[in-house]
Amino acid sequence: MSCLIVQSDKTLLLEADHERAAECRRAIAPFAELERAPEHVHTYRITPLALWNARAAGHDAEQVIDALITFSRFPVPHSLLVDITETMDRYGRLRLEQHPTHGLVLRSLDQAVLEEVVRSRTIAPMLGQRLSTAPGHSDEAGNGAGSDDSDSDSDSDTVVVHPSERGNLKQALLTLGWPAEDLAGYVDGEAHPIELDTRDWELRPYQRAAAESSYAGGSGVVVLPCGAGKTVVGAATMALAKSTTLILVTSTVAVHQWRDELLARTSLTEDEIGEYSGTRKEIRPVTIATYQVLSAKRNGSHPHLELFDARDWGLIVYDEVHLLPAPIFRRTAQLQARRRLGLTATLIREDGREGDVFSLIGPKRYDVPWRQMEEEGWIAPADCVEVRTDLTQSERRAYATAEPQDRYRFCAASATKTQLVTELASRHTAEPTLVIGTYLDQLEELATALDAPLVTGDTTVRRREQLFAEFRSGAIHTLVVSKVANFSVDLPQARVAIQVSGSFGSRQEEAQRLGRLLRPKENGHTARFYAVVARDTQDQDYAAHRQRFLAEQGYAYRIVDATDVLAGHEL
Structure with missing residues (x-):
């Protein structure tokens, strides 16, 4: 009995427990996007963008159809086969x-x-x-x-x-x-010697495959879970290109983390790596710049975008490529003669502009499902728990009469969450714990209640790096952080995260926040991710949407009641 059901609406249903499921998953992954991965049946969808990604990666319609027919339990709808052939035939005309x-x-x-x-x-x-x-x-x-x-x-x-x-x-x-x-090719750019220094570490097989796939294709996107070492993939690609490189990242903290990683893992020296941020404007053979600086406007223009033309770059690396701001998108359109590498944990964009990533950065060259990485031991297993709490009667009345644009903030930052977060944190006093939220007044209240340091956008870069270093060393066990810690923050020791509020229904943010916990732990320790949600409010509605991506990757949220937590029950 085969393990796949192919339906005329372009959905594929994979029986996850079937003995051939892993083989089938590898066969359909190049041309079908994973939509949901609950316990027993995983749903994939064939989209034009997925088929064009496959075509760009060297797969043709015959291979796609053969995979479907080989693994399908029932006859594959003829109309679907015709549509696949015609859609893929559009690419390359x-x-x-x-x-x-x-x-x-x-x-x-x-x-x-x-x-x-x-x-x-x-x-x-x-x-x-x-x-x-x-x-x-x-x-x-x-x-x-x-x-x-x-x-x-x-x-x-x-x-x-x-x-x-x-x-x-x-x-x-x-x-x-x-x-x-x-097929217009790429300019070589200015040559610069870069080698990997692997005396104290070893390039993982999937990291090598990702770097080689992206470099061989000229340009493209590598999709790997948080904690899987996307920075290392960038370094390995740089070692293949051996040319001047511009790296675009989300924050100054990320600039410093990339610099430290490159110094530790490559032959580059401090004099060869420049920082282009709000405080420094260095242009060197390898320059690491922030999206924020390049997007900054002055007199109606973007003066720092001239950085793209400052050198004859051979490679441009986009960290967290799904976050590319519109000005960088527009400027990137003019950089097609340069090799480009996009790195991300998820290509989800809430504005639906995934097609821009495909056309401007390149097709998806490498992708591994999160659960597969977990099964192979490259990222930590995670237990996701949604803790639902009720608003008080006075809060309910205030929420009901609030203006529509204020309701989410009101319920997400409810004072009823403070006692609950304090109780959850007390259960993990010996474990490195992150308390994550969006609203500063809420985070300040939690930091006071927990007697823990607070990191926000107003925290200086020096202070942020000091607190992150103390967290990594174990000097502090609990850290309250705003959304500045969503991206490119390396806190591999984190074992517990308590999320109290978010950016409305952002699936990508939920994935990044769980990703803070996915670096492999000693003795195979399971990470714990709590989402504290106000019941029967927009907070609950947005939480359901936020969790969609993780559900698609196979993570299931257990739902527990706040009264059980406060009563001390085992979760």
Whole structure:
């Protein structure tokens, strides 16, 4: 009996306990996105973006169809097979190439597709001269100014593209449903010697595979769980590229963590690594810059984006690539001639702009499910517990009469959570514990109740790094942190997290917060992740949405009542 049910709505149901489940999961992973992974049946979905990712990675429709037929328990719907073939066939009908005379060009293997594209109001301004035309068509299609039949090809049609429009064109074509295969290549950039220094550590097999996959593909995204060593993948890719590198990160703390990792794991010295942040503006062969500085506006412009042109970069690394701010997205569109590596734990963007990551950074080159990493011992197992508490009667009345825009803050920062968090923290006094929230007045109250240090956006970088160092050394066991600790904060000792409020229903934030706990623990210790939620409020509704990504990865939340916690019952 086979383990997969293939449905005409493009969903795939995988029987997780089947003896061939692991084999099937590997076969469908390149072209199907995991949606839900509860105990027994995992749901995958085939999307155009997933199929184009697969096509960009070298898989064709025949391989996809063969995998479905091989593992399907029932006959695969014929309509689905036709749709897969036609969707994948859309990728590569348009190709970006380097022309020996005209530079960057868009070449079509299907003249009808090119006719559709050059007449698009969005795309036409990005195109230049039409080098060859189909019989019966005017030379003026697109922005062309004439025909050059000497450059024509019997089965193709070609239009000049300005190099600065390479990324914008890829974005627009993806939106139109004709993703271009980018074969225009990359400039080598300025060479710079970089080697891995593995005397005291060893590159894990999946880290090596991720780096090699991204480098071989030229550009793309590596998706690995928090705690799996994405920084190491970046370092390994840099060692393959051996060129000047620009690294974009989320905060100054992340700048320092990347610098420390590169100094510990590569041949780079302090003089070769520059920091480009709010306090320093150093440009060196390897420069680590913050998104915030590059996104900063002055007189209506983004002056620091000139950093992209400051050197002949051979590689650009985007840490937490799913967070790319719009100004960086726009500027990245002009950097298509540089090798690009995106690193993230999840490609989820609440604004739905995952397609921008595909077109501007590159296709997904490597991905491993969180649970698979846990089973292999690379990340810690986690127990997720949602603790539901009731608002008091006075709080209920105040919540009911609050303005709609204020209701979430009111219930998420309810004072009833303070006693509950104090009780939960008291159960883990000997374990490194993070209390995580969004609203500063709530966090200040909790820090006072717990007699614990507080880290917020107002905490100086020096003070943050001091507190993080004391937490890592065991000098302090409890740390209250705002959302500044969501990303790129290395606290491998953390075993417990208590989440009291969040950024509305952000799935990506939930994943990052659990990720603070997933570094492997001594003796296989299980991490504990508590989410404290106000019952029958927007807090509960948003919590359900926030948990979706983790549920998709196979994490199940146990729900317990606050009265059981306060009564001292075992959880």
